[in-house]
Amino acid sequence: MxxxxxxxxTPKPRDAQGHIGMADAPEGYSGxxxxxxxxxxxxxxxxxxxxxxxxxxxxCCGIEFMATMGAHYDLGRFGAxxxxxxxxxxxxxxxxxxxxxxxxxxxxxxxxxxxxxRWVIAVGACASSGGIFDSYSVLQGIDQxxxxxxxxxxxxxxxxxxxxxxxxxxxxxxxxxxxxRNSERYQQxxxxxxxx
Amino acid sequence: xGLTNERIKERLIEKFGxxxxxxxxxxxxxxxxxxxxxxxxxxxxxxxxxxxxxRFLTDLQAVxxxxxxxxxxxxxxxxxxxxxxVRIRCKIFTDIENPDVFTATRLYECANWMERETYDFFxxxxxxxxxxxxxxxxxxxxxxxxxxxxPMEDQTRIDKDDEMFGRGGTF
Numbered sequence: 215m216x217x218x219x220x221x222x223x224t225p226k227p228r229d230a231q232g233h234i235g236m237a238d239a240p241e242g243y244s245g246x247x248x249x250x251x252x253x254x255x256x257x258x259x260x261x262x263x264x265x266x267x268x269x270x271x272x273x274c275c276g277i278e279f280m281a282t283m284g285a286h287y288d289l290g291r292f293g294a295x296x297x298x299x300x301x302x303x304x305x306x307x308x309x310x311x312x313x314x315x316x317x318x319x320x321x322x323x324x325x326x327x328x329x330x331x332r333w334v335i336a337v338g339a340c341a342s343s344g345g346i347f348d349s350y351s352v353l354q355g356i357d358q359x360x361x362x363x364x365x366x367x368x369x370x371x372x373x374x375x376x377x378x379x380x381x382x383x384x385x386x387x388x389x390x391x392x393x394x395r396n397s398e399r400y401q402q403x404x405x406x407x408x409x410x
Numbered sequence: 411x412g413l414t415n416e417r418i419k420e421r422l423i424e425k426f427g428x429x430x431x432x433x434x435x436x437x438x439x440x441x442x443x444x445x446x447x448x449x450x451x452x453x454x455x456x457x458x459x460x461x462x463x464x465r466f467l468t469d470l471q472a473v474x475x476x477x478x479x480x481x482x483x484x485x486x487x488x489x490x491x492x493x494x495x496v497r498i499r500c501k502i503f504t505d506i507e508n509p510d511v512f513t514a515t516r517l518y519e520c521a522n523w524m525e526r527e528t529y530d531f532f533x534x535x536x537x538x539x540x541x542x543x544x545x546x547x548x549x550x551x552x553x554x555x556x557x558x559x560x561p562m563e564d565q566t567r568i569d570k571d572d573e574m575f576g577r578g579g580t581f
Contacts, residue, residue: 316548318548350547350551
């Protein structure tokens with residue numbers, strides 16, 4: 215069956231079938247030659263559609279993520295085209311795979327090296343809860359050492375599930391207040407993990 | 411032709427007499443036991459003897475037998491004779507209260523990391539080892555996880571329902 219050729223003539227909403235959508239303008243007042251809206255909406259719009267992912271892949275979930283990055287599932291459709299392999303440049307940490315207790319401090323260091331704002335996805339059962347490795351050597355979920363925004367279940371999750379997780383993070387990013395990272399509550403959260 | 415298990419056994423008894431015990435041949439591999447004070451003498455003899463020529467230490471590890479009082483920990487040496495392609499296995503047993511065993515690092519450099527691993531998991535104290543500290547587990551660990559007195563599962567968890575994992579509960 216021939217594939218229909220699509221041109222980006224009429225803006226369509228972004229979906230999982232590969233349509234690239236145009237981001238809608240945020241809510242606001244517009245008139246002749248002006249448009250007003252909240253700064254946080256504009257910043258959120260920009261941030262959510264240009265996330266830089268940092269893959270931290272230690273096992274089989276990482277292989278699923280490679281498929282997610284590849285042409286078939288194409289994470290790039292969601293504005294997360296470029297994998298950054300330096301924590302200092304990235305916004306979104308994807309932890310994929312079993313984290314041994316000895317790896318814990320390394321992961322924490324990577325998280326600390328990321329600059330604010332930063333988001334974390336725990337991909338798969340091991341990163342979320344230790345998974346089947348209920349053992350003396352395995353960290354029972356990365357949320358023991360760093361705060362996690364989105365958990366993706368599965369062992370390993372399919373690429374669609376990882377995409378869904380990324381979309382969930384985009385949703386969080388788009389709605390986040392620009393003051394959140396300076397708030398008392400956020401400081402408390404960081405302190406509870408011992409991160410300044 | 412070649413070095414047979416019978417010949418190795420003969421040479422060992424010739425040299426060490428009654429000290430070498432517990433000969434067996436599981437899957438054709440000669441296995442025996444010596445007192446733990448004799449491990450270095452034995453390894454040195456197997457290494458230097460011009461007929462035996464066991465000059466490669468393939469593996470070194472421990473086994474925990476919790477019910478065998480006074481000889482709970484076994485340290486097992488796997489040796490290889492490259493010239494005749496013969497492998498043997500020798501064991502020493504030690505009390506878990508006093509797990510001091512002489513190190514083989516002076517004889518085999520490769521014993522260094524293997525002894526650290528054995529110390530890490532079983533707590534065998536290799537006397538004379540140049541750097542006896544944990545190698546695989548986190549440095550803060552304060553027990554030896556492969557000893558059978560410790561359960562496999564992480565005991566700090568509270569969110570995993572034992573019934574769901576097929577242990578305890580009503581099953």
